[in-house]
Amino acid sequence: MMVSLSPRRSQTAWLGLVIAPLLALPAKALSPADTRHLLDRTGFGATPEDFARFAPLSRAEAVESLISGLRRTPVTPLPAFVGQDRADFTRIGQMPAEERKAWEEKISAQGRAMKAWWMQEMLATPSPLTERMVLFWHNHFVSSFNKVRDPEALVRQNLTFRRLGTSDFRGLLTATARDPAMMKYLDTTQNRKGGPNENFARELFELFTLGEGHYSEDDIKQAARAFAGWTVDEPTGKFKLNPGAIDPEVKQVFGQSGPFDGQDILDLVLNDPQTARFVVGKLWQEFVSDTPDEKTLAPITARFAGDWRIDQALADLLTSDAFWSEQNRGTLVKSPVDLVVGTVHRLGLTNLPPDQAVEQVRRLGQDIFEPPTVRGWPGGTAWINTDTLLQRREVVDRLIRGQSLSGDGLRAKAPLTVALLALPPRQPLPPAPAVPVPANSIAPDLDGILRDPAYQVK
Secondary structure, three states: OOOOOOHHHHHHHHHHHHHHHHOOOOOOEEOOOOHHHHHHHHHHOOOOOHHHHHHEEEHHHHHHHHOOOOOOOOOOOOOOOOOOOOOOOHHHHHHHHHHHHHHHHHHHHHHHHHHHHHHHHHHHOOHHHHHHHHHHOOOOOOHHHHHHHHHHHHHHHHHHHHOOOOOHHHHHHHHHHHHHHHHHHHHHHHHHHOOOHHHHHHHHHHHHOOOOOOOHHHHHHHHHHHHOOOOEEOOOOOOEOOOOOOOOOOOOOEEEEEOOOHHHHHHHHHHHHHHHHHHHHHHHHHHHHOOOOHHHHHHHHHHHHHHHHHHHHHHHOOOOOHHHHHHHHHOEOOOHHHHHHHHHHOOOOEOOOOOHHHHHEEEEOOOOOOOOOOOOOOOHHHHHOOOHHHHHHHHHHHOOOOOOOOOOOOEEOOOOOOOOOOOOOOOOOOOOOOEOOOOOOOOOHHHHHHHHHHHHHH
């Protein structure tokens, strides 16, 4: 029996017949420009090997590859002092001058080793997106060696960002609130009943979860009381509760009352939808553009508030139309880490001592493990001024000419060709040279490309 369709139903059926085969077609593969954009934002630039690996993939497949390849542990062995030679912080005040001087020298040496360790991991990692996320959380949950003076605590904090920073935000927030480096940096260890220290509660609300304007001064004062008694056991360097310093009385926070402890306060901010909006907004500014698009963010934020999965939020952002939009490409300024690590990675350079890279990144304004304030590095155009722009060009100049920062020769893993280099956004692809450019040499076109102001953005 024939079934007749109304004109409207007939039109719908016809559209279905047309669209269905289109949906079944394989997704369009990444263009070189797409690969360059994706890896500039999620790593430290693309190499010829990266172009070959991502060429057959669609945008969604490329993002899935990056997310599934996220590491939770470093490939670089931890600094030798971790777990072996913990400083005795309980004796600092009683040390004679000479002993105190020797102690400071020891801590400073461990700090240098700590920075070189992380830089080496950024240079060697098979998962650059992991390092980008560790940097992101380092600049979100700020702690600084300049104040903490506990290298082992800072290394362990870095490992926490690595372990939880691409999985569960609820777990990450809880672990960071109890993190010894954070507790020393924001003076939670000085917080006790009758003498609350407000530093951590203030930054918890303002910088870590809610953002300015979403809490009151009284909320800060009351929340600070809830963290009284949270401290660090110095012999072990681990979190502990000091029962004698706990404030068990009723607190009033966000219009709610109860004998809240610190974990209760964390639960209150996680129950506030503003926390998801704030965190996803910062991820947007890190990976997409300086100006969040509320329409695109709304469903991503709603999902994040439901499961707190950081990797899912990343996948949602990186597969959004906004991320791939031409107007959002080449609009973010590279950080010093982006510039130095990215140039070494792009050119396939080897034998660059990590401590030299640390020093150059510091000169350009990004001293890893030492953000300038509790707000971290402001980023964006703040990276560029008349001094740093000249220094940036000097760094690139020396690296592309096969020189290390101390003047020693660098080695390229393979001959450099202009055509295979991951070029900066919006830069036209120049023709390949007639013959490959020898290692430790530079082609005029390549030289011009890396000196171009476009190389400073991603």
